[in-house]
Amino acid sequence: MTKIRGWPVRAMYMLIAAALVISLLIVAAPAQKVSADPGLSEWDIIWTPSGDGWGLAPNSVIIDYALADGGEVAYAVVYNGTDPLLLKSDEYAAYWSDITDALEDVDDSHDITRMLKVATDGEDPDFVAVAVEENSKIHVYISADGGDTFEDTGEVKDEVYFDDPAEVSDLAVSPEVAGKREIAIGGMDNLGDAALFRCTVTGLSLIHISEPTRPLYISYA
Helix, strand or coil: CHHHHHHHHHHHHHHHHHHHHHHHHHHHCCCCCCCCCHHHHCCCCCCCCCCCCCCCCCCCEEEEEEEEHHHCEEEEEEECCCCEEEEEECCCCCCCEECHHHHHCCCCCCCEEEEEEEEECCCCCCCEEEEEEECCEEEEEEECCCCCCCEEEEECCCCCCCCCEEEEEEEEECCCECCEEEEEEEEEECCCCEEEEEEEEECCEEEEECCCECCCCCCCC
């Protein structure tokens, strides 16, 4: 009885051993190479900046930047060691064009001494806002044609308490809703308090400036 039962057990062990050998051979077999998409696996050198204008030349300082349209459109505020510049790229920041003149052409009587922040609508890259300092006051310039032309929304100032931002930490624009959009500046006012200044524009026309919002004195336009 013992010998008759032993053969099936031995056969089972032999089958298990054979299965282990086959599995080891499969694991040891060299894997077939898979061709990668060359568009994702190959690297090319993109020279930034281009030789035209040298907007983002070495030793330039990037003050602020904004991206739109999935990163294809980009705006940047830079200081090249001599002047503040506003640059734009339509090629994923690979090449840039200088659109500073469009800002300076708005009003020859005003001298832009600093460019502080730039913001764009992520859904509409043609709308861009730039916070600048001119005559020691903060102004916001806006464009609805991608920076070809700009309009000055005027001095950022609360008309109730006559407060204005002394320092600017951020600038943002909202998507357009029913022909209107909001522009907000965050920072510190001339009283030393944190404040948020907000205005509403329709197209390129300023229609309202709200009272600045403060941590303890909040008002809604």
